[in-house]
Amino acid sequence: xxxxxxSPRTTAERDEPILEVRxxxxxxxxxxxxxxxxxxxxxxxxxGETVGIVGESGSGKSVTARSIMGLVxxxxxxxxxxxxxxxxxxxxxxxxxxxxxxxVDLESLRAEYDPNDFFARAAVDVRPTDLGYExxxxxxxxxxxxxxxxxxxxxxxxDCVFVTDxxxxxxxxxxxxxxxxxxxxxxxxxxxxxxRIAMVFQDPLTSLNPVYTVGNQIKEALRLHQGLRGEAATRxxxxxxxxxxxxxxxxxxxxxxxxFSGGMRQRAVIAMALACxxxxxxxxxxxxxxxxxxxxxxxDLLAELQEERxxxxxxxxxxxxxxxxxxxxxxxxxxxEVVETAGVNDLFADPKHPYTRGLLQxxxxxxxxxxxxxIEGNVPTPNQPATHCRFAxxxxxxxxxxxxxxxASVPVEEGATDHTAACLLYPEELxxxxxxxxxxxxxxxxxxxxxx
Amino acid sequence: MSRxxxxxxxxxxxxxxxxxxxxxxxxxxxxxxxxxxxxxxxPEATGAEAARMRERLGLNDPLWxxxxxxxxxxxxxxxxxxWVVYADWEVTTIVMNSGPPTLWLGxxxxxxxxxxxxxxxxxxxxxxxxxxxxxxxxxxILWQAMPNFWLCIILLxxxxxxxxxxWLGFDWYAFGPEIRSITGTPSLDFLSWSNPFGAVPFPTGxxxxxxxxxxxxxxxxxxxxxxASMAAELRIGRTAILETINSNYVETARAKGLKSRAIVWKHxxxxxxxxxxxxITNEAFLLIGxxxxxxxxxxxxGLGRIFFRAMVQGDLxxxxxxxxxxxxxxxxxxxxxxxxYTIIDPRVGYER
Ligand code: SF4
Numbered sequence: 001x002x003x004x005x006x007s008p009r010t011t012a013e014r015d016e017p018i019l020e021v022r023x024x025x026x027x028x029x030x031x032x033x034x035x036x037x038x039x040x041x042x043x044x045x046x047x048g049e050t051v052g053i054v055g056e057s058g059s060g061k062s063v064t065a066r067s068i069m070g071l072v073x074x075x076x077x078x079x080x081x082x083x084x085x086x087x088x089x090x091x092x093x094x095x096x097x098x099x100x101x102x103x104v105d106l107e108s109l110r111a112e113y114d115p116n117d118f119f120a121r122a123a124v125d126v127r128p129t130d131l132g133y134e135x136x137x138x139x140x141x142x143x144x145x146x147x148x149x150x151x152x153x154x155x156x157x158x159d160c161v162f163v164t165d166x167x168x169x170x171x172x173x174x175x176x177x178x179x180x181x182x183x184x185x186x187x188x189x190x191x192x193x194x195x196r197i198a199m200v201f202q203d204p205l206t207s208l209n210p211v212y213t214v215g216n217q218i219k220e221a222l223r224l225h226q227g228l229r230g231e232a233a234t235r236x237x238x239x240x241x242x243x244x245x246x247x248x249x250x251x252x253x254x255x256x257x258x259x260f261s262g263g264m265r266q267r268a269v270i271a272m273a274l275a276c277x278x279x280x281x282x283x284x285x286x287x288x289x290x291x292x293x294x295x296x297x298x299x300d301l302l303a304e305l306q307e308e309r310x311x312x313x314x315x316x317x318x319x320x321x322x323x324x325x326x327x328x329x330x331x332x333x334x335x336x337e338v339v340e341t342a343g344v345n346d347l348f349a350d351p352k353h354p355y356t357r358g359l360l361q362x363x364x365x366x367x368x369x370x371x372x373x374x375i376e377g378n379v380p381t382p383n384q385p386a387t388h389c390r391f392a393x394x395x396x397x398x399x400x401x402x403x404x405x406x407x408a409s410v411p412v413e414e415g416a417t418d419h420t421a422a423c424l425l426y427p428e429e430l431x432x433x434x435x436x437x438x439x440x441x442x443x444x445x446x447x448x449x450x451x452x
Numbered sequence: 453m454s455r456x457x458x459x460x461x462x463x464x465x466x467x468x469x470x471x472x473x474x475x476x477x478x479x480x481x482x483x484x485x486x487x488x489x490x491x492x493x494x495p496e497a498t499g500a501e502a503a504r505m506r507e508r509l510g511l512n513d514p515l516w517x518x519x520x521x522x523x524x525x526x527x528x529x530x531x532x533x534x535w536v537v538y539a540d541w542e543v544t545t546i547v548m549n550s551g552p553p554t555l556w557l558g559x560x561x562x563x564x565x566x567x568x569x570x571x572x573x574x575x576x577x578x579x580x581x582x583x584x585x586x587x588x589x590x591x592x593i594l595w596q597a598m599p600n601f602w603l604c605i606i607l608l609x610x611x612x613x614x615x616x617x618x619w620l621g622f623d624w625y626a627f628g629p630e631i632r633s634i635t636g637t638p639s640l641d642f643l644s645w646s647n648p649f650g651a652v653p654f655p656t657g658x659x660x661x662x663x664x665x666x667x668x669x670x671x672x673x674x675x676x677x678x679x680a681s682m683a684a685e686l687r688i689g690r691t692a693i694l695e696t697i698n699s700n701y702v703e704t705a706r707a708k709g710l711k712s713r714a715i716v717w718k719h720x721x722x723x724x725x726x727x728x729x730x731x732i733t734n735e736a737f738l739l740i741g742x743x744x745x746x747x748x749x750x751x752x753x754g755l756g757r758i759f760f761r762a763m764v765q766g767d768l769x770x771x772x773x774x775x776x777x778x779x780x781x782x783x784x785x786x787x788x789x790x791x792x793y794t795i796i797d798p799r800v801g802y803e804r
Contacts, residue, residue: 069707194709201707206700210799211722220718221708256798272708 017044018088018279018312023132025079026067033383037063039336050313052327054320058379060336061316065282068181069199070189078182081130083146085178088279091196095161095179097171099188103161105168106141109153113141124152129445146180160184195225198273202285204266208257214268215253218275225276240271245301263294280312287322299325320363324348332356335390336382342419352412353421354395401436408442455794462790466783473779477772478522531773537761543773553637554743554754560674561739565682573689580694588686596683600742603676604749611672635751638666673750677742681735688731692724726797733789740778
């Protein structure tokens with residue numbers, strides 16, 4: 001069932017990432033405890049690329065997706081220092097035009113920004129290590145403002161569009177920049193949702209409103225983002241249904257969700273998500289509720305649509321088989337952290353992190369002996385900042401230091417920038433003691449915040 | 453099956469119910485504890501007079517013939533005569549006289565909760581765990597916990613206190629249209645009728661001040677009668693909103709970029725109404741029972757009060773006929789309920 005023939009595109013041949021997630025931290029504040037559902041997650045998505053996020057339930061996959069969509073509800077909150085940058089140039093131009101008051105020209109700010117001086121200021125309560133850098137000198141201005149520490153430089157509360165190349169005054173001249181998703185609200189946020197980033201949810205049976213026709217719900221999106229109404233909208237909706245492989249689309253447009261089968265409903269949901277031609281499609285376990293044959297059809301459909309439209313896709317699942325089928329790059333999440341990142345071939349051929357290995361072993365037909373191996377135990381609820389490896393209690397390779405040092409994401413071996421793991425055993429070429437020392441140094445600077 | 457096929461099947465189902473109730477009333481009348489002859493002539497009546505009465509009432513015919521007569525009479529709304537309460541009056545006349553005040557009361561007792569209970573419940577549901585939510589929910593429970601007869605008396609006492617300027621100078625008697633007594637039967641003659649199209653009278657004008665008096669008279673008893681429904685609708689409305697808000701299709705709608713106002717009006721309200729439909733109609737059934745007490749205390753000469761007197765005085769034909777009318781009302785409400793379902797929820801009648 002594994003098909004690995006699809007070649008992952010390497011980062012170098014692809015253009016700039018369309019989405020950059022940096023140090024994303026999303027926490028839920030309850031009376032009893034603070035649950036750090038997403039704890040310092042970073043990854044990129046490029047146009048035409050599918051990035052898989054895999055992990056057991058409770059690993060923070062869905063919260064990551066919701067954070068990108070701005071759908072995290074109270075008592076949950078994205079913490080300061082997190083940044084999700086949407087780098088699609090046309091979107092940046094459109095936003096600069098629509099929200100001139102929320103647009104900042106980073107070029108003109110750069111003159112005032114001196115990293116060493118900035119981090120030394122008393123009013124600035126952020127350290128370079130919080131942003132993932134060891135030294136203040138290395139921290140680019142973009143990271144500072146995107147993470148929400150720009151007020152000391154005069155960035156306003158509502159500012160969310162940052163232009164790095166071109167002038168905000170004439171939007172068409174903008175050649176580079178980004179929209180910071182964590183700073184969006186109101187109209188700016190609604191335009192992004194559905195219009196630029198669309199999402200397909202897990203359960204097709206309940207993600208359509210039962211009292212309106214499927215066509216009505218697709219047309220709602222069309223009217224919102226493309227201003228289509230009446231006949232034109234109906235025609236477009238039928239076309240979309242046809243595109244996602246629903247036969248007799250002209251008639252089915254006027255049917256209610258309960259008249260569709262599960263697989264057809266998920267197709268309709270996908271049609272709705274694509275209605276506004278988003279750049280990025282987030283799929284949150286879109287096939288989990290469907291049976292295996294339908295699941296394969298939906299995966300094929302998504303791959304096909306991606307090809308046609310050069311969509312960037314983020315695909316969340318707990319199913320390693322599905323990940324192998326659809327993604328180009330994979331992020332393995334565990335207890336709110338990304339523990340391993342690699343191209344899909346590398347990951348399946350040469351998994352490094354003990355958790356990834358465990359996951360792969362629990363796929364039927366892949367393990368050695370006759371018995372299906374599973375990882376004992378459950379994902380812990382991350383309610384404290386990590387001071388050790390969160391996987392240690394379940395890890396077959398755990399050793400004493402795993403309880404004392406928090407592993408940082410490092411290349412699995414010299415020069416393997418495309419394959420990182422957060423485990424004290426890596427980088428592989430170093431003797432373990434040295435590797436541990438390196439992780440400890442990283443962890444120490446993060447907790448103590450020495451900026452020397 | 454189509455939505456409307458479902459509706460008509462439900463409609464047909466009410467026919468057996470009607471026959472069941474008629475049979476029950478028949479059994480009650482003919483085999484019940486009260487002898488119809490004695491009830492009319494007094495317990496001492498004997499001999500020729502009683503025999504003549506038996507003959508006149510058809511009590512000597514075979515039972516099945518009596519049953520057929522009885523059912524046909526009821527179906528053409530010839531409901532017989534009262535024995536005791538309004539001796540020898542046609543029940544139909546009594547109903548024509550006392551029905552309108554009861555309908556008027558029932559109308560307001562359904563309307564008030566509908567327009568107070570549901571909006572409050574929706575409001576609370578949209579702001580869960582806020583102070584306005586707590587206030588609405590707690591007062592809803594308190595309101596529901598107070599029995600009708602008790603509420604009646606307290607409300608009457610409070611309103612009477614205000615005569616001649618009570619709390620903050622508020623005087624219920626002088627507030628709006630003047631009334632002399634806060635209880636009594638509304639006259640309901642605010643419509644002027646004429647027959648421009650031949651035999652059928654047609655309302656041609658409204659006397660607004662008479663209408664105002666009638667409304668003012670009915671508000672306190674309607675408030676009491678509707679109190680339970682109001683609280684129930686508030687509670688269920690709140691839960692329905694909460695459930696709908698957390699549903700996946702609302703999240704999908706948010707992910708589409710809809711404004712929250714559009715989401716609430718289009719996606720939340722209509723779905724939240726579905727669980728409210730049975731609550732509204734069920735509460736309407738309860739009104740019939742409640743009207744017996746409320747009409748008695750508020751001195752309204754309506755069907756509820758007459759039913760009560762007919763039961764107490766053993767006036768079985770009157771009680772039976774009223775029971776039949778109540779059944780008709782309930783069947784009608786059931787039909788309304790199915791109709792509402794059919795309109796709001798496209799899944800009605802859909803079998804997978
Ligand atoms: S750091 Fe230790 S416990 Fe954690 S995955 Fe690596 S070996 Fe296992």
